[in-house]
Amino acid sequence: MLESGDVILAKVQFADSFEVKTRPALVLFEDYGNAVVSGITSNKKMKGISLSKKDGAIKNSVIKLNYIFTISEKMVSKTLFHLSKEKKSQVYEELTRKLNPLNSNKNLYKIPFLWF
Numbered sequence: 001m002l003e004s005g006d007v008i009l010a011k012v013q014f015a016d017s018f019e020v021k022t023r024p025a026l027v028l029f030e031d032y033g034n035a036v037v038s039g040i041t042s043n044k045k046m047k048g049i050s051l052s053k054k055d056g057a058i059k060n061s062v063i064k065l066n067y068i069f070t071i072s073e074k075m076v077s078k079t080l081f082h083l084s085k086e087k088k089s090q091v092y093e094e095l096t097r098k099l100n101p102l103n104s105n106k107n108l109y110k111i112p113f114l115w116f
Contacts, residue, residue: 002030002073005083007056010037011075022077026063026091030073038091039067049090056081065094 002008006027013020025037040051040061048062058080083091 002027002035002076002079003082004029005088007040007051007080007083008035008037009077009080010035010071011077012039012069012071024057024061024080025071026083028068028091028095033073034070035073035076036068036070039064039069049087049094051087055084055087063091065091065098 004027008025008027009022010025011020012023012025024040026040028036028038030036040057040063041048042059042061044050044060044062046062046064048064048066051057051061051063053060
């Protein structure tokens with residue numbers, strides 16, 4: 001069973017083609033056999049949250065919170081590692097910032113995520 005914070009290898013279809021490739025992704029949450037994940041890239045020019053070898057990545061990478069999608073658990077090849085509490089907190093804060101409709105007043109309308 002997948003958990004929030006798992007970094008996995010999964011078969012994903014890209015939005016701009018019908019091609020399916022095996023790529024790393026971060027599990028945001030799992031429910032009813034599906035996982036909502038965020039893509040991970042080794043292209044460090046992309047914007048996102050950095051993921052280093054120290055964090056457990058094979059090579060320095062970026063968690064792309066602008067690339068979120070749902071996959072079946074059947075598409076997961078394996079779990080690579082689990083994010084630290086600190087890195088999960090960083091992901092939570094950035095997701096909250098992006099999803100908060102009133103970014104200028106963060107004390108109002110916080111979106112509750114249960115990561116821990």
